[in-house]
Amino acid sequence: MKHFTDFASYNEYIGLDSPLDHDIDVGYYNPPTMLLKSEAVSVDFYRISIKINLVNKLKSDRTPITAVFFNSPTLIVPAGWDVEPTYTGMYVQLSKKIIEENRYLFKSYLDYGQHEALYLNEEEVEEISAVFRLMVKYYESEKQNYNVLLSYVNVLISLVEAYYKRQFSTDPKQYNRIVTQFQQNLIEYYDKPVTQIPNVQYFADKLGLTANYLGDIIKHFTQKSALENIHDFVIRKAKELLVENPKLNTTEVAYELGFEYPNYFSKFFKKQVSLTPKEYRMQANNKNRHEQTPS
Structure with missing residues (x-):
């Protein structure tokens, strides 16, 4: 090589x-x-x-x-x-x-x-070619127009972004498979004891993809970033543990989810739910008791 x-x-x-x-x-x-x-x-x-x-x-x-x-x-x-x-x-x-x-x-x-x-389709080739003509113009003028040249490189990258969104939408089956695998891997992550919160790189490695590529596909098809999807899932698991496992205190719930520091779990939960874990558990228990009380 x-x-x-x-x-x-x-x-x-x-x-x-x-x-x-x-x-x-x-x-x-x-x-x-x-x-x-x-x-x-x-x-x-x-x-x-x-x-x-x-x-x-x-x-x-x-x-x-x-x-x-x-x-x-x-x-x-x-x-x-x-x-x-x-x-x-x-x-x-x-x-x-x-x-x-x-x-x-x-x-x-x-x-x-x-x-x-x-x-690329023909229209996209024409757009990129037009940008390239300007890039070459300012490239050949050397350092005096360096910032202009960089700006046109940024335009090129912005066009690429738009074209990738079009490509994602053109063949959704290919990309839906990646979204489904990501979601399944997220479920399976918590089927066993964990020691940390999963990150995007973990799932990218599982799928043999780069984190950026995985993240862009997940964002395109779910309208949320890969990290937001992970956080949403962690919150759902936290709510389940708080309501369905009353013997677990907040610290034990945090460790079950892979948080190293229980205080961080409480802050994370409060930011996502606008309630502390204890407040959420109390509210959920009160709601359940109210629903079970005969009128």
């Missing part, structure tokens, strides 16, 4: 123009002058790559595709690639430094490359 730590060495390897900057690189693909077949590669930076009418010889289906692809420092392209010299497209390369310094500009899609490409 070949590993590249900078734009210059990677561009030279695959036949792209030399970068003008160490932290951001923008350009167009020119397949006749590029490396069309390669072994596995990895890069120590981020890439957003738009390829139009791409035919991958490694796929049994030779139908041309038009899509956005993502590479990140943690992603390895294990099979490499072997493509026809017929596609067109453009790319943006971003250093880890520029991502960290401008994290507010970038969303979670940069690690989506581990899961799926973003397929």
Whole structure:
């Protein structure tokens, strides 16, 4: 496997123009002058790559595709690639430094490359191409328009967000399976003794997904973040334990749910329910007694 730590060495390897900057690189693909077949590669930076009418010889289906692809420092392209010299497209390369310094500009899609490409329709290709023309313009003017260039990168990422929402809605069965598995794994988590509250990363690992990717799918289909879904489930379990297990005191309920500190459980419960655990138990017991009292 070949590993590249900078734009210059990677561009030279695959036949792209030399970068003008160490932290951001923008350009167009020119397949006749590029490396069309390669072994596995990895890069120590981020890439957003738009390829139009791409035919991958490694796929049994030779139908041309038009899509956005993502590479990140943690992603390895294990099979490499072997493509026809017929596609067109453009790319943006971003250093880890520029991502960290401008994290507010970038969303979670940069690690989506581990899961799926973003397929584009003709109108979306036109929109992205228009943004790219402006990006190239300000890229070639170098540092004097750096902030403008970053703003257009942010526009590109915002378009990607809109397109992913469209893709999620186009094939809901594929994503509903992930939502269902997440919900089932959440139920199963509490089928055994626990020592901590589960987090999004735990369920992402169970599903073989990145936390960002899982979170975006859960948010799209439930209108709540993955963490909000987890908290809602924990609250439901807490209410069940408080009402159905009267022998358990508040501290024991907290430990049953995986809270390390009972005081944190009480604050968490109060924030979510607007009652302390003791107040909720008392209110629920009073309600049950009232319902059981004959009129």
